[in-house]
Amino acid sequence: MVLGLTAGVVGGLAQLRVDTGTDSFLPAGDASLAAVEQKARSFGGDPVVVLLQSREPRQLLLDQQQLLSLLRAEGTLAALPDVAAVYGPATVLNQIATTAQNLLAQIAGRRDGLRIQAEQQAREAGASEQGVRRAVEHATREFDLRYGSLVVQGLPAGVPTLYSPNFIRTVAFDQSTGEPRPQWRFVLPAPDTVAILVRPREGLDQAGTQRLVEAVRGTVEGAGLATRTVTVTGVPAVTAGLAGQVTAELPLLGLLVAIAVALRFLLVPGAGRRTARLWPLAAALLGTTLALAGFGWLHRPLSFGSVAMLPLLLGIGSTFPLYLAALRNRRRVVVMAVASAGGFAALAVSPLPFVRELGLALALGVLCTVAAALLLRRGLADRIAPDPIGTGSTGAEPEARPRPRWGRRSAVLVVLTAVAGLGWAMLPRLAVEADPLELARGLPQLEDALVAEQVLGSSGEVSIRLSGPDVVSPEALAWARRAEAVVIAEHGGDVRPVLTLPSLLAFLGDAPTAEQIDAALELFPSYLRSAAVTSDRRSALMIFGLEMRDLGAQNQLLQDVRDVLPPPPSGYSADLVGLPVAAGRGYELISEGRYLANLAGIAVAGVVLAVGLRRRTDAMRATATALLATGWGLAIIWSVDGSLSPLTVALGSLVTVTGCEFLVLLAEARRGDERWLHRSVAFACLTSVIGYLALAASQLWLVREFGLVLTVAVLLSYLAAIAVMWLFPPGRRPAAGSGNTRENVRSASGTEVTV
Template sequence: MGIASGVAGGLLQVRTDTSVESFLPAGDPAVLALEEAARSFGGDPLVVIVESATEPDMEQGVLAPAQLPQLLRVEGELSRLPDVAAVYGPATVLNQIAASAQNMLASLSGRRDATRHRAEKAARERGAAKEEITAAGDAAVEEFDDRYGRLLVRGLPAGLPTLRNPAFVKQVIFDDNGEPKSRWDFVVPRKDTVSILIRPRAGLDQAGTERLVADVRATLANASLATRRTTVTGVPVVTAALGTQVRQEILLVGGIALAAIAASYLAVPWTRRRWRRLLPLMATLAATALVLSGFGWLGWPLSLGVIAFLPILLGIASDFPAYLLNAVSIRRVVVVALASAAAFASLAFSPLPFVGDLGLALAAGQLLALLAAVWYVRWRRKGGVDTDHDRRPGDGESHGARGDEGAAAEHVPDPGRGSGGHGMVARGVALALLSAVAAVGWLSFDRMTIEANPIRLAEGMPETDDIRHAERVLGASGELQLLVRGDVATPEALRWMKEAERALVVEHGDDLQPILTPRGLLDFLGTEPNQSQIDAGLRLLPEYLTHAVVRGDRRQAAMNFRLAVQDLADQKQLIEQVRAELPATPEGLDVEVVGLSVAASRAYELMSADRYLTSMAGLAGAGLVLLVGLSRRTDAVRAIFAAVLAVGWGLACAWALGVTLTPLTIVLGSLTTAIACEYSALFGGVNVRSAGRLRRTVCVAALSAALGYLSLLLSGLAVLREFGAMLAGAVALSFLAAIILNRLLPGRTATSGSAEFAERRSPHGHVSMTGS
C-alpha cells in the first residue's frame, strides 16, 4: 500500500516541458548567451499582429484617434500580466513620445518664465522704472522665442503631441509617402497592421509560458478593437501549444498502444492459459508507472519524447517478462535486457535534452519491468509452481530430466543449411549482398538531410499556420540579436553599431531586417553625435524605449533583427556569415551573436556532427554486455551483426526513399540495436525442443512492439507520426535480420542438456528451465 501511495504521489507531480530549453544543448555557450540577453532585455517575444478591419486611413484604422486609446489600454493590460518583462506596442510608443514632447514643452515654458524673471530682477536691481523692467523681460523672452520657437515649429508641425491628434500620429509614424518609418517597423510593419511584442521574463518555465499565452489571448478577446484578424504567435506560443498537445496525446496514444499490445498477446497462443498472456504487459505497466513517478518525485519534467516513450516501453519492455514466463533461461533474458538498456542509455550522448531523457527513461523502464518479471518467476518457483507447466505436448516438453547442468551443448544440424561447398558459397554470397546493402546505408548516413526546422516539431498544429502568417505579414517570425558589451553609449560605440547594421543589411537584407537598435533609436541626433548629445538624447527619449536596447547601466546593448524561420542548415550558414562580416569592435567593446536561432543552429551543428555517435555507442554498449554476459561468444557476435545489418538496411531504405531525418529519427540506430540484439540473441540460443514455443513468443513480441509503435500514427504531430512508422519498420528489419542470420550463420543450438538451458525437476515433479 505504501508503494502504491508513493507511486501515485509521484504521478501527481509529473509535469511536461516542451519549452525551447528542452530542445537545446544545456550549458552550451550559445544557450548561456541567450539566457544572458533574456535577463537584460526579456525573453523571445510573443507577437500579436492586429490587422485593421478597413482600408488604412487615419480616421478608421487601428491607429485612428477612436482606436488608439483602446489599443493603449490593451497594451497596458498586457504589460501588467504576470511574468511579462516588457511590452512594446504602437500606442504605448506614441503615448511615450507624446509625453516626452509635452514634458519638453513644459520644460521650455518653465525656462521661458525663468528667463523673464531673471531679466526683470536684474533690471529691478539696477533701479529701473516699471516700464523698463517690463521691457527688459519682453526682450529676454523675445530672444528665447527666437532661439527655441523655430525649433518647436520644425519639431512639432502637427500641433499638440496627443494620441487624439491624427496629424501628430501621422508625423511620428509615417513618412512623406504615407508608409511607416523604418524605425517603427517593429510595431507598425504595414499601414493597415500593427504588432505588439510581449517579452516574457527570463527563465519562464513551461507552465508559466502556457499561462502567459492564455492570459494574452483572454486580454485580446475582451478588447474592443475593430480588426479583421488578430494573431498571437511566436516561439513561446508554439511551445505552449506543444505542451498542451503532449498532455492531450499521452493518454490517447498510450491507451491505444496498450490496447494493441494487449490484443496481440491475447490473440497469439504463445502460452496456454489466456490470463497469463497479460502478465508481461502488467509488469511493463508497473515499470512505466514507477518511471513516471520517479520523474515526478525528482522534479524532472517530461519533454516531447514522453509520447514516444510510452509505446516504445510498452512494446519492448513487455518482451522479457514473456520470455521468462515461457521458461527461457533467466540468465539469457537478463543479459539481453541489460544489452537493450545499454543501447537505450546511449541516447544520453545526444546533445538534445529531450532525446537524452527518452533514452534514460527507456533504460530505467526496461530494467524495472525485468525486475518485476524475475521477482514473479522466482516467487512462483519458490512456491513450487512451475512457470512453464502448461506447455503443450509436442513443444518439446520432457517429464524426466535428461543430462545434467554441466553437459556440453549438442550440435543440431540446421535444416536450412546447404550441403557441402555449394551451401557455404550460397550463404557467403547472400551475406555479402546483405552486408553490402547495410554498408550503403551506413555510408549514406552522413549525407542524409536532417530536417531541423523548429516548426517541424509542431507541424500539424494550427500554431504553425500562425507562424507562417506572421512571416507573410512581418517578413519574418524569428529574431537575431547582436549583444554588445562594454560602454555602449559612446560615439565610438554608436559609430560601430551603424557600420555593423549597414554591413549586415547590405549583405543579407533579404534575410535580416533591423527592427530596433540603439543607432536607429537615436538617429534623430544626426550622423556623428558627440557624447553630450548622446546623453541628452537618452534622457529625452522615454526609458520605455531606451531600455529595450540599452541596459540601465549602459554596459550592454541589443541590436535586434528580424529573421525568418528557416531550415537550420541554412540558418547556421547565415549566422556564420554574420559573425565573419561584422566590423572589428573598438577597444573596450565585444559583441556576440545571440538568439534562439543561434542556439537552435548550435543544436543542429552538434546533432549533425554526432549522428554516428549515438548509433555506435548503442552498438558498443549492447555488444559489450552480450559478449560479457552470454556463455557463447558466437551468439553475442551474431546479435551485434544483426543489429549492424538492421540499422544499415533501415538507413539504406530511408536514403533510397529520400526520407529526411529529424531530431527523433536520427537516434533510431540505438533503438534498432536494442531490438535486433534481442531477437537474434534469443533465436540463436533457443533450446531445440522448445524452439517452436519460443519463436512464437518472439513473434508475438515483435508484433506487439510494431503495433505499439504504429499507435504513434494517431498523433497530431507529424514528427511523431514519422517516428512511429520508422520504428515499426525497424522492428520488421530487426526481426528479418535475426531470422536470416539464424539461417545463414547457424551456431551450436542448445539442447535440454546444455549448461545454459539445463532442466531441473521442481518439488512437484514439473520440469523447469534454469539459467546457468
C-alpha cells in the same frame, strides 16, 4: 506493501509535469544557450506576438475609443505575472506624447526662468521699466531663435496627446505614403495591422509560459477591439501549444497501444486462460507507471520525447514478460533487459536534452518492467501458462539440417554488408532537422507563426549584441550604424531590422557628440530605450527578423552575417545571439556526433551481453545484427527521404534494443531446435511493431516520423537477426536422454557441455 506501492505511484504521478520549453530543444551547457539566457535577463525572452488586424486602415490608432482600448489592453498585459516588458503602438505613442509634453514644459520653463532672471537683474541695476523690458527681450531673443523653429515645426502635428489624431498621424505614419514609419515597424507592420510584443521574464518554466500565453489571449479577446483577425503566436505560444498537445496525446497513444497489444495477446490461439495471457501487458503497464512516478518524485519534467515513451515501453516492455514465460533461464532475460536499457541510455550522448531524457526514461522503464514481471510471475506462477502463445515444444528429437555452403553464404554476406556499409557511409550526408519550430510541425500554433511571418516578414529574431564600457558612446554608435548598414546591404533579403539603436537615434544625424547622445537618451522614453540598451549602458541589441528555413542554410546565413560585421571598437565585443543561433549550434553538434550517437548504444549493449552471457559469440552476433540493421535502415532513409530528426539520428541505439533481443533468442532456439521459440521471437517483433505504429496516430510530425522509422527498423532487426543466424549458425545442444535433466556446465578447459 501493495498499498504503500500504490501510494508511492500515485504520489509520483501527481508530481509529474511536461516541459516542452525551447531549452529542451537547445544544446545544454553550450555558450550559445548561455547567450540566449543572458539576453533574456537583460531584455526579456523571445516575445509572445499579438497581431491585431483592423477592418479599416489605421482604425485602431486614429479612432480615439479604439486607441484608448488598445492602450488599456497593453497596460493590462504589462501587469501580468512573469512579464518582463510589453511593446505596443498605443504605449509607444503615449510615451512619445508624454516626452513631447515634458520637452515643451522644459522649453517654456527655461524661457520663463531666463525672463525672470533678466528682469530681476535689470531692476537691481536701477533700470527703468522700459529698460527692464529691453533686458527681458534681449535675454529671450536668442532662446526664441534657437527653440522657436522647433516649436513651429511641431505645430502641424497638433498638441502632443493621444486625443489629437493629427499628432498620431504625424508621428506614426509617413505623410507622403501613409505607410507606418520605418522605426515603428516592429509595432506597426502595416496600416491595418498592429503588433503587441509581450516579452516573458527570463527562466520562466513551461507551466508559467502556458499560463502567460492563455492570459495574453484572454486579455486581447476581452479588450473590445474592432478587429478582423487576432493572432497570438511567437515561440512561447508554439511551445505552450506543444506542451498541451504532448499532454493530450500521451494517455491517448498509450491507451491505443495497450488495446492493440491486449487484443494481440487475447486473439492468439493456444492453451491456457485468456485472461492469464494478459500478464505481460500488465507487467509493462506497471513498469511504465513506476518509471513515470520515478520522474515525478525526482522532480524531473518529461520533455517533448515523452509522447513516444509510453507506446514504446508498452510495445517493447511487454516482450520481456513474454521471454520470461518462454525461457527457463531467467538470467538470459535479465541480461537482455540490461542490454536494452543500456542501448536506450546511450541516447544520453545527444546534445539535446529532450533526446537524453527520452533515452533515460526508456532505460528506467525497461528495468522497472522486468522487475515488475519477475514479481508478477512469482506471485501468479500457478495461473500463468508456461507457453503464452500456445506453441509449446513437441519434444521431438532435433532434426539435422544441412548447413548452407560457405560459397553461397559468403555471396549473401557481401551483399548484405555492402548495403549496410552504404547506409553507414551515407550517414554524414543525411540532413538533420533540428529547428525548434519545425519540430512542432502539425500544431495549429505553427500555422499562426506562418501567418505572422507573412505579416511581419519574419517568424524569429536574431540580435547583434554589442558589449563594452559605453555602448552609446559616439564611436560605439558609429560602429552600430556601420554594422546595420552593411548587414542590410549584404543580406537585406534574408534579415530585416526590427528594432535597433541607430534607427531610434537617427534624428541625431551622422556624427552626434557624446553630449547630444546623452541629451537625446534623457529625452527619449525609457520605455523604448530599455528595449535596445541596458540601464548601465554596457550592452546594446540590434534586433533583426528571420524567416523559418532549413537549419543548414540558416547556419550559413548567420555565419555570413558574422563575416560582414566590421571589427568593433577597441575594448568592445560583438556577437550574434538568439534562438536561431542556439538551434544552429545544436544542429552542428548533432551533425558532428552522428557516428557516436549510433555506435554508442550498439557498443554498450554488446559489452553488457559479452559480460552477462556465458557465450561471447552470442554477443558478437548481436553486435553484428545491430550494425547490419542500422546500416540497412540508414540506406533506406537515404534513398527515400534523405533526412533525419534528432530522435532518428541515433537510430543505432534504438535498433540495438530489438536486434540484440531477437538474435539472442534465435540463437537459443537454434541450439535446442525449439521452433516454438522462433515463433515467440516473431510474436515479440509483432508486439514491438504495434507499439511503434501507435505513434503514427500523433498529430506531431516528429513523433509520426519516429514511429514509422522505428516500425521499419524493428522489422529490419528481425531480418538481420535471421540473416546472421543463417550466416553464422551456432552449434546445437546434444539431445538429452529420456527422463534426464539437462544442465549446461563449463569444463576446466572452458568448453560448455551438457550434462
